[in-house]
Amino acid sequence: MSKPGSTVIVRPLPHRGISRQTLRNLWLAIGLGIVGCLSLTASAEADSPPNIVLILSDDQSWTDYGFMGHDQIETPNLDRLAANSAVFKRGYVPTALCRPSLATLATGLYAHQHKISGNDPSPTTAKKNSPEYKELQAQLISQIDRQPTLPKLLAKKGYLSHQSGKWWEGSFQRGGFTHGMTRGFPERGGRHGDDGLKIGREGMKPVFDFVDHSIEEEKPFFLWYAPFLPHTPHNPPARLYEKYKAKGVESDFVARYYANCEWFDETCGQLIDFIDERGLTNSTVYYYISDNGWIQSTDTKKYALRSKQSPYEGGTRQPTMISWQGVIEPGERTDIVSSIDFVPTMLGVAGAEIPTSLPGINLIPVARDGQPTGREIIFGEGCAHDIADIEDPSKSLLYRWCIRGDWKLLLTYDGAVNRYNSSHPRTERRPQLFNLKNDPHENKNLAKANPDLVAELVQEISEWYPVSGRKVLTKWED
Numbered sequence: 001m002s003k004p005g006s007t008v009i010v011r012p013l014p015h016r017g018i019s020r021q022t023l024r025n026l027w028l029a030i031g032l033g034i035v036g037c038l039s040l041t042a043s044a045e046a047d048s049p050p051n052i053v054l055i056l057s058d059d060q061s062w063t064d065y066g067f068m069g070h071d072q073i074e075t076p077n078l079d080r081l082a083a084n085s086a087v088f089k090r091g092y093v094p095t096a097l098c099r100p101s102l103a104t105l106a107t108g109l110y111a112h113q114h115k116i117s118g119n120d121p122s123p124t125t126a127k128k129n130s131p132e133y134k135e136l137q138a139q140l141i142s143q144i145d146r147q148p149t150l151p152k153l154l155a156k157k158g159y160l161s162h163q164s165g166k167w168w169e170g171s172f173q174r175g176g177f178t179h180g181m182t183r184g185f186p187e188r189g190g191r192h193g194d195d196g197l198k199i200g201r202e203g204m205k206p207v208f209d210f211v212d213h214s215i216e217e218e219k220p221f222f223l224w225y226a227p228f229l230p231h232t233p234h235n236p237p238a239r240l241y242e243k244y245k246a247k248g249v250e251s252d253f254v255a256r257y258y259a260n261c262e263w264f265d266e267t268c269g270q271l272i273d274f275i276d277e278r279g280l281t282n283s284t285v286y287y288y289i290s291d292n293g294w295i296q297s298t299d300t301k302k303y304a305l306r307s308k309q310s311p312y313e314g315g316t317r318q319p320t321m322i323s324w325q326g327v328i329e330p331g332e333r334t335d336i337v338s339s340i341d342f343v344p345t346m347l348g349v350a351g352a353e354i355p356t357s358l359p360g361i362n363l364i365p366v367a368r369d370g371q372p373t374g375r376e377i378i379f380g381e382g383c384a385h386d387i388a389d390i391e392d393p394s395k396s397l398l399y400r401w402c403i404r405g406d407w408k409l410l411l412t413y414d415g416a417v418n419r420y421n422s423s424h425p426r427t428e429r430r431p432q433l434f435n436l437k438n439d440p441h442e443n444k445n446l447a448k449a450n451p452d453l454v455a456e457l458v459q460e461i462s463e464w465y466p467v468s469g470r471k472v473l474t475k476w477e478d
């Protein structure tokens with residue numbers, strides 16, 4: 001946002017008692033750069049940076065939205081958000097599993113860095129519910145204490161922050177939230193959210209009360225809105241289930257999942273409308289993503305292969321939206337982005353320093369007006385649901401992948417799986433190379449025909465970070 005030259009310090013007025021139109025015009029002026037030759041360090045110097053709302057879906061495939069072209073699932077509220085957003089249809093999460101994916105959003109780090117690489121300590125290392133196992137659970141949560149999480153960093157800029165929905169790292173305070181719903185491990189039901197999981201499914205009051213509290217306190221706020229939706233249980237209101245049956249969805253399991261997607265969308269609409277009714281739309285930045293994919297099995301409650309937990313697109317691809325009315329020009333962006341960008345982007349929004357140790361980038365310039373990101377490649381990794389060694393994620397390493405342009409290379413490792421073996425058949429141990437433009441569902445492995453490209457991308461993955469002690473095939477072998 002800033003250019004060389006004389007600096008004008010822009011100080012948006014406190015939230016209460018200002019004209020919304022004034023604020024809107026101010027951000028509009030900043031966004032469009034129509035303030036002549038004067039430079040602006042708007043958020044960096046602002047007394048009151050914008051509010052931040054993370055809307056985090058849980059277990060939803062990249063295809064399953066109206067704005068992504070689904071022909072049956074209705075998501076009118078997220079479609080409305082998309083119409084007001086920079087939409088990155090080629091967004092990704094680096095891991096396709098709830099807990100590591102959420103930890104990445106909280107820390108801005110990859111799983112091998114924050115070390116919360118799976119959902120649970122492996123029950124093969126200590127019997128579940130034994131004192132030894134509880135000790136491992138506590139050890140895993142303690143990883144979050146070592147990280148300067150986004151709520152902690154935003155607190156330094158005067159933000160209040162609220163956790164609702166999914167949260168695995170103990171109580172909300174452990175993540176640095178000032179307010180929240182989850183009591184967390186070792187409390188009963190504290191594995192992944194306890195009371196937090198009521199949000200959306202049982203109303204929005206805790207979030208709305210927190211927003212009003214922040215207005216009262218005249219402080220900017222950060223909302224972690226991560227409802228347990230469309231995640232199982234797929235128990236939607238009957239009106240929604242019947243709607244999808246009436247549309248001709250044959251499988252009851254699929255109809256329930258589709259209905260849960262719309263149920264989730266309804267709660268997003270309630271949140272967006274509430275913020276608008278409070279006059280905060282133009283002083284609020286929205287970031288939208290899902291933590292991992294889900295492809296509903298047609299004849300069981302479970303997910304199909306190549307979705308949740310998987311390094312294929314059905315697990316990792318996630319449309320990503322950033323909305324900041326008056327600043328960000330809505331429209332599609334073709335850049336490939338990753339959820340590792342969430343933390344640096346929001347630190348930039350808040351005018352906070354972005355630690356150079358973070359692997360992601362601030363997406364506001366590309367979101368605002370399409371400036372190139374300068375990044376040509378993104379990376380991801382998949383570790384087992386059950387963590388074999390809390391201090392050494394490589395013991396559970398199953399996959400690493402990268403995407404450069406239209407090409408994706410996927411490498412398969414021999415880390416310990418423990419439970420969920422059926423989610424990781426690993427029937428192809430050789431490199432897998434896909435052209436995502438021609439083959440978005442990764443049906444045709446082109447590795448054999450393109451050895452040079454495979455070697456180049458293997459080199460990129462090796463340089464991302466070294467792995468030792470794991471077997472991996474990096475060349476095609478007949």
Ligand SMILES: [Ca+2]
Binds near residue numbers: 059097098231291
């Ligand atoms: Ca999930």
